[in-house]
Amino acid sequence: MAGQPLHYFQMWSLVQQNYNGNLCNDATFMSVVSQELLMAIFWEETQFANIRQRQFDHQDWLKRWNAPPPQTEEEKKKMLPGNHAIAFGQVERETLGRIKALGPDKLDGLIAGKSGKDVDLKTIDLAILDDDGKGVQLSWRYLQYLYGSGIKNKLSLVKAYGGNPNLAQIPPEWLNCEAIQKGYQQLGPINYVDKDMRQNMRLLAGAFWIARHNGEFMRAFGVNQEEAAKIGAPLRAIATNGNKGPNANPNLVADLRKFVMETVGARA
DSSP states (O other): OTTSOOOHHHHHHHHHHHSSTTTOOOHHHHHHSOHHHHHHHHHHHHSSOOOBOTTOOHHHHTHHHHSOOOOSHHHHHSOOTTOOEETTTTEEHHHHHHHHHHOGGGGTTTSTTOOGGGOOTTTHHHHHHTOHHHHHHHHHHHHHHHHHTTOOSHHHHHHHHHOOGGGTTHHHHHHHHHHHHHHHTTSOOOEESSOOTHHHHHHHHHHHHHHOSSSOHHHHHSSOHHHHHHHHHHHHHHHHTTTSOTTOOTTHHHHHHHHHHHHHTEEO
16 A cells, blocks of 8 residues: 555565666666665665655645745745655655656656656646555656766765755665675575574665664564664675775675674574
C-alpha cells in the first residue's frame, strides 16, 4: 500500500521493478547511478516510505499557484510558498517544475499516457504518492536530468541531488552505503557457521547505518539500531579506507570479505 514504510526486501524488489533498462534507456547513466545507490538514498531520506515532507499536504503543494508571488528581493531568495518534497527520495516541487521546463523528456512515461511536457504539476504529487513505483522513478528521473545537464561526476551528482549545503556530509555516505552493498555481491561463497538469515540482515543493516544512523532498523531489517551501529561503523571504515573518502579503498572486496567472515563466524 502506497505511503506505508517498506521492509528492505519490499524496497529492493520495487527498485528492481522501477529502475531497469526497460524503463531507462540510458545505459551510460545507469552505469553511474545504481539500484544500490537509490536504496541508500531512500533509506536516508524516508526510511523506505513514499511520503510527503512532514507537516505539508496537497494544499501546501498548490500554494505555488494559489499564493501571492514573492514581491521583495528578500522574499524571492526564500523558498516559494508551500514548497516541499515528496516520494522515497524527497524530490521538491520546484525541482519538478524545473525538470518540466528544461528537460521534460525525463518525465516521459511517469504518468501513464502523458509526455513529460504535458504532466500536470498541480496533481502530480497525488499521482506519485499513490503509486510506489512512481515514487521510485521520480528519483532516478531527477538524477538523469542532472546527469543530462552536465553533472557527470558521481559525487557531484549526488551532492546536486541532495542540494542542502548544511548537510553536505550526507550524499558521500550514500556512496559509501552503495559501495558496501555492491561489495557484498562480490564476496564469493562463504560458509556461515550460523545459517540463520539474521546474519545477513545484520550485515545489510550495517551497510544502511552508514547512510542513516537513526531509524526503524527493526522494522526494515529485523535488527535493532545498536546492532546496526556495531556492524556499520567498521563497514564505513572499510568503505572509506579509514575516512579518506568514498570509493577510496582499492581493496574493498578483500577487506569486506575478511570482516564478514570474522563478524559472522564463517569458514573459508
